[in-house]
Amino acid sequence: MLLKRLSEACGGPGKESVVRDLIKQEITEQNLADEIICDAIGNLIVKKDGTKSDGPKVMLAAHMDEVALMISNVEKNGLLKFKPVGGIDLRILVGKSVYVGANKVSGVIGAKPIHMQRPEERNTPLGLNELYIDLGVRSQEEAERLVKVGDYAYFTTSFSEFGDNLYKGKAFDDRVGCAVLMEVLKERYEFPLYVAFTVQEEIGLRGSTVAGYTVEPDLALVIEGTAANDIPDSKEHQQSTNLGKGPALTMMDRSVIPNPRLVSEILKVADEHKIPVQIRRGTQGGTDAGKIQGTKGGVPVAVISVPCRYIHGPVSVMNKNDYNNTIELVKNFLKTLEQRGGVL
Amino acid sequence: MDIKKFLCEMSESPGISGYEHDLAQKISENCPWADETRSDKLGNLILLKRGKDDQNSRPKIMLAAHMDEIGLMVTKIEKEGFIRFSTVGGFDQRVLLAQEVVVHGKKDLPGVIGAKPPHSLTAEERRRTVSIEDMFIDIGFDSFEKVSQYVNVGDLITIKRDCLSLQGNYITGKAMDDRVGVAVMLECLKELAKREHIADVYAVCTVQEEVGLRGATTSTYGIVPDIGIAIDVGFGDMPGIPEYDSIKMSNGPGITVGPQVHPKLHERMVKTARDWNIPFSPEATPSPGGTDTYAMQVTRSGIPTMLLSVPIRYMHTPVETVDYTDVIRTGRLLALFIAELDHEFLEGLKCF
Amino acid sequence: MKEIIKQLVEAYGPSGYEGQVTDIITELVKDYVDELTTDVLGNLIAVKKGTSGKKVMFSAHTDEIGFVITHIDDKGFLRFSNVGGLNILTLVGGRVRFANGTIGVIGKEKGDLKELDLDKLFIDIGAKNREDALEKVKVGDFAIAHREYNDLGNRIVSKAMDDRIGCVVLIEALKKISKPVHDLYFVFSSQEEVGLRGARTSSYAIDPDLGIAVDVTPTGDTPEAPRSEVALGNGAAIKVMDTSVIAHPKVKALLTRLAEAKGIKYQYEVLTRGGTDAGAIHLTKEGVPSGCISIPVRHVHTPSEMIDLDDVQACVDLVVAVAEDALADF
The missing domain is CATH 2.40.30.40 (Peptidase M42, domain 2)
Known part of the structure; x- marks a missing residue:
């Protein structure tokens, strides 16, 4: 299953090549594209020609990168110091296993056993000064034969089905978006479709900044994996999205106010096709849509997200129906756009 | 021309973000190695040294060091x-x-x-x-x-802080960040004058870095380079900063690795340093916001970028301290890197 | 001028939803301009053609800070998030207005005022329950502060002076310029309060030779205010810097020279927090020399922003002076 392979692939910001190669290979094998562009910072921009020669340039975007840890120093005793790349809650790190570097060397993030901790230590989260990765080597030389400064470390989570109609795995933000776009790419429309698999979203929406410039679209949709905060002790109004209630549309976040017209058209399409949708509550976070909207003279954009619990951690959880409904919503919107001759 | 002496002069000169004009004038008068010198609309000073290739196929290398100070x-x-x-x-x-x-x-x-x-x-x-x-x-x-x-x-x-010589080749002054980078570019151009290189080299003394990488944003848009290399200062080792957060002084530049650095440029720069026995320190930078590299990389359709950091101590204080030997080494490393560039390498920077 | 001010500050226009404001401006300026267009982000661009070949962009933003509804509970209370920089101290007990005219009151949960944050506030539109509320408001709807316009004589207080008063300055200036020398682009920009977004794209499309933002600036003349020399009634404020832009020395010099030459009262402004459209304009493409003419406003980002009409007039005069200058340096 492609979603499984995407979820288990390792690609932190700036080091997306494994994910990129996986997507590229899949596209080539299934003959899904008419042109593939790789740019200087690693975006993969896939063009699918329209059946008509004109029509608006429609851009779909999802980011390939996931949050990761970067090795910042190899200590004399062979332990690895690291820094987060993208937003990670440091409290979740301790006691996890990781793969380090391109060769996926196994390691663990250790901690002092509870027996030896003072009571106040147990209540204090571990910071970057206390945390390290242990590869099981005894010296700097040994460690440096396996990894180098600048390598990334990733959670080792494997993808699987889970509970009641759910998936669990790592990096759903935003491999689920990539997976949705791969499904959409299987269809051909009257207008030219540009599907951008972007890089470095997690550290400042950087891939989309240049992908938008290159494509210069007339309209863009960003597909995301967004936080679902429907967990105990979170009040209803603080739950940004809920699992199982359908794809989430953004009315505003810290990077973008999506085009009101475009959002209302997408809602209409959902209504016509009986696809459940929810409006994302809260305005935290940012997406590639912010940068694409600000491209050149401006682009109408909207954001459609698959709700995922526990994102930016080792295991996120999402609902199968939400995933499938997101694919349906995007496809049906594009069909509607086509029926209207590409005019909103 | 004595670039070390000129670095002291630069450090003593005023050039606060947005008001770099007089300093730019001074730098352009002290760079005999450029074929062409111009300032753009925001005041970036562009020193162009032409390559030997045919005009139509000449690649463009942009170097960026900011001349503004806080x-x-x-x-x-x-x-x-x-x-x-x-x-x-x-x-x-x-x-x-x-x-x-x-x-x-x-x-x-x-x-x-x-x-x-x-x-x-x-x-x-x-x-x-x-x-x-x-x-x-x-x-x-x-x-x-x-x-x-x-x-x-x-x-x-x-x-007000006069530049001062300490022991050895160490000097200290108020605006080493990032006049040191400007000195590196001058050392590089001087070295390149002795060598052949195919590419046009745009050494840009950028403005307004300290308030948000503003000069690099617009100058990169104007030049559209094939490669962008920022030269800035990094945190030199000193008491109170852990080893994993600092660069060793007197050991050449920090060659940065991180999301803002193109992996192939990094690999090549490390190879050049090793081939020519120039010492360097690896520097891992996960959050790329702090230097001109950040602005250059996402210009137009994307620019392959990298960053060299010259270690200085006491950054953003009036006693910023550098080992001038590191400046010379960094300038030489840059020049050798540029001299060894070829078209095949440049074409491989896409789809890496 | 007071009627125009009243009309514009009372209009509904949170970031991203500036249509009502641009409609009013369109009516006010259409007889005075050569071209009038709206772009994808909702910027209204009024053009007066000149002959010099130079392009000058003036920008005043149409959007105001506001609220976006994030949740409606079973009892019909609304939760919200901020659109732009809301001052939380001014919210409780205040009222909001939606695009369809629905009015709501901002209430707060129990708890210590020091720990007050947006999460503990809600809006009450008088609905009996969720279904009743949904008749009038949906999640994702935007609202603005609801507060009346008061004429205090030479000073006026209202919501949304930031930056409708800048729009007024551009409208008045535009009416006064009969023979433009340069191509003048008056941009009534969108989404400034959420990150200078409208100015960024409109400036890219226009690619001007000179950029001047016209926006408000806080004053330092109230009791124990943050230290600033800017005072209400002391004239047009010529911006030296803020967090988004350092005015190009040439632009600061130009504005100073024109103010001196025309006898326009002015003051310098150094703002340590806040930005303006000039921040986006000056970084466009290869760079655009830019600056800002600021209208001093007391109580910025509260529903009671106060201006002085003499300052507004000074800003109008200064905009006209820029538009009619030869601009030899640009």
Whole structure:
């Protein structure tokens, strides 16, 4: 299953090549594209020609990168110091296993056993000064034969089905978006479709900044994996999205106010096709849509997200129906756009 | 031309973000190796050294080092003639007390940032730092009227600090960040004058880096380089900064690895350093916001970029300290890197 | 001028939803301009053609800070998030207005005022329950502060002076310029309060030779205010810097020279927190020398922003002076 392979692939910001190669290979094998562009910072921009020669340039975007840890120093005793790349809650790190570097060397993030901790230590989260990765080597030389400064470390989570109609795995933000776009790419429309698999979203929406410039679209949709905060002790109004209630549309976040017209058209399409949708509550976070909207003279954009619990951690959880409904919503919107001759 | 001496001169010259014009003039007069010199609309100084390739196929290498420095600005003149100020760029407020300054009004006026004598401090006051809003500058005039003859809101203030030689090749001054980078570019151009290179080299002394990488944003848009290399200062090793957060002094530049660095450029730069026995330190930078590289990389359809960091100690204080040997090594490394570039390598930078 | 001010400050226009404001401006300026267009982000661009070949962009933003509804509970209370920089101290007990005219009151949960944050506030539109509320408001709807316009004589207080008063300055200036020398682009920009977004794209499309933002600036003349020399009634404020832009020295010099030459009262502004459209304009493409003419406003980002009409007039005069200058340096 492609979603499984995407979820288990390792690609932190700036080091997306494994994910990129996986997507590229899949596209080539299934003959899904008419042109593939790789740019200087690693975006993969896939063009699918329209059946008509004109029509608006429609851009779909999802980011390939996931949050990761970067090795910042190899200590004399062979332990690895690291820094987060993208937003990670440091409290979740301790006691996890990781793969380090391109060769996926196994390691663990250790901690002092509870027996030896003072009571106040147990209540204090571990910071970057206390945390390290242990590869099981005894010296700097040994460690440096396996990894180098600048390598990334990733959670080792494997993808699987889970509970009641759910998936669990790592990096759903935003491999689920990539997976949705791969499904959409299987269809051909009257207008030219540009599907951008972007890089470095997690550290400042950087891939989309240049992908938008290159494509210069007339309209863009960003597909995301967004936080679902429907967990105990979170009040209803603080739950940004809920699992199982359908794809989430953004009315505003810290990077973008999506085009009101475009959002209302997408809602209409959902209504016509009986696809459940929810409006994302809260305005935290940012997406590639912010940068694409600000491209050149401006682009109408909207954001459609698959709700995922526990994102930016080792295991996120999402609902199968939400995933499938997101694919349906995007496809049906594009069909509607086509029926209207590409005019909103 | 003695570039080390010129670095001292640059460090002593005022050039606060947004007001780099006079400094740019000085640099352009001291760069005999450029074939062409121009300033763009925001004031970036572009020193172009042409490559030997045919004009139509000549690749473009952009080097960027920012010439602006952090500084202070007049916000208010009190009735008693004291001057209140804010900062342009990020200062550690603790280093400002009791500094000598120059207020650049209708004429340059010497001043001091006043501090209460220790005798009058309460125990509580001693424990707290003085915030910049509460500081003031005394220029020796005792009324608003006298001061406002020469000084207006919005005038600039620089720290007065002569450049000083320490032991060995160490020098210290107020604006090594990032005039050191400018010196590296000059060393590089000087070295390139002795070698052949196919590419046009645009050495850009950028403006307004300290307030948000602004000069690099627009100059990169204008040049559209095939490669962008920023040269900035990095944190040199010193007490209180852990080894994994600093670069070794006197050991050549830090070659940065991170999301803002193109992997193939990094690989190539490391190879060049190893081939020519130039020492360097690896530097891992996960959050790429702090240097011109960040702005260059996402210009137009994306630029392959990298970053060399010259270690300095005491960054953003008036005693920024550098080993000039590191400046020479970094300039030489850059020149050798540029001289060895070929078309095949450049074409491989896409789809890496 | 007071009627125009009243009309514009009372209009509904949170970031991203500026249509009502641009409609009013369109009516006010259409007889005075050569071209009038709206772009994808909702910027209204009014053009007066000149002959010099130079392009000058003036920008005042049409959007105001506001609220976006994030949740409606079973009892019909609304939760919200901020659109732009809301001052939380001014919210409780205040009222909001939606695009369809629905009015709501901002209430707060119990708890210490020091720990007050947006999460603990809600809007009450008088609905009996969720279904009743949904008749009038949906999740994702935007609202603005609801507060009346008061004429205090030479000073006026209202919501949304930031930056409708800048729009007024551009409208008045535009009416006064009969023979433009340069191509003048008056941009009534969108989404400034959420990150200078409208100015960024409109400036890219226009690619001007000179950029001037016209926006408000806080004053330092109220009791124990943050230290600033800017005072209400002391004239047009010529910006030296803020967190988004350092005015190009040439632009600061130009504005100073024109103010001196025309006898326009002015003051310098050094703002340590806040940005303006000039921040986006000056970084466009290869760079655009830019600056800002600021209208002093007391109580910025509260529903009671106060201006002085003499300052507004000074800003109008200064904009006209720029538009009619030869601009030899640009």
